[in-house]
Amino acid sequence: MRPKHVLLLGLMLLVPVLAFVFLYTFGTNRYALPTFLPDHVDSTLVEGKWRRDTVFHQLGDFTLSSQSGRLVSQKDLSNGVYVANFFFATCPGACPRMNSQMARVQEKFRNEPRVKLVSYTVDPEHDSVAVLGRYAEQYGAIAGKWFFLTGDKTALYRLATEEFKLPAPSGAAPGIVHSQNLYLVDRDKRVRGIYDGMKPKDVDRLMTEINVLLYTYDHNQ
Structure with a gap:
């Protein structure tokens, strides 16, 4: 075989290898999801040097009643991820639009048992x-699949303002907390995405x- 042909064959074999390395290295980083709601910065000793790392908030437990009367807690959501939002039934505009987008998410993952939806009333x-x-x-x-949850007013207020870090309403007494955000919560109960529930393109990104x-x-067991 001529040297020119050997070189050409070598290049043909090398291209797929380089493509794989590029996708493996940069593709993984490209789609790594961030974590939201930082709690504090902690210091750990690594190989004799102190390293400062951000510790992110882990959502606390709750026990609330669903639309069927069944009690639901974080344990019922522990086998996968869930999408959370806050609403109230008499909300005239934003909540219906937001929950219509939640319905899109439900339909997309209808047959995926690891994905659930949680709507907390405020x-x-x-x-x-x-x-x-x-x-x-x-x-x-x-x-x-999709839980609409109600219960003790103080517990729901704490969940919204202390766990999901929503701004407290003005005034001395707890009132209705407003938010049009959708939250993606991972299996470690940390928020991995915050999306505008009024924007279909943002919800498309959520589903991705x-x-x-x-x-x-599935690939990092």
Whole structure:
């Protein structure tokens, strides 16, 4: 075989290898998801040197009633990821649009048991189990897939302001907390994405990043 042909063959074999290395190295970093809600900065000793690392907030446990009357806690969401939002049933504009986007997420992952949806009411005095049952039906919420949760007002207020770090409403007494955000929570109960629930393109990105997390879990056992 002529040297020219050997060189050409070598280049043909080298290109796929280089492409694989590029995708493996840069592709992995390209789709690594950030973590949100930093708690504090901690220092750890690594090989004789102190390294400062950010410690991110891990969502605390809760026990609330779903639209079926069943009690739901973080343990019921521990086998995968979930998408969370805050709403109230009498909200006239933003909440229906936001929950319509949540319904899109449900349909996308209808057959993926590791993906669940959680909608916390911020008006539990009005949003009883019966009210949430009717509300959930409007959006075709699948039992065991999409939970609409209500319960103690103080517990829900703490969940919104201390766990998800939503700004407290003005005034001395706790009031209704407003947010149009959707939150992607991983299996370690850390927030890995925050999205505008009023923007379909943002929700498209949310669905892509859910797949990224699931892929990570499947390939990094």
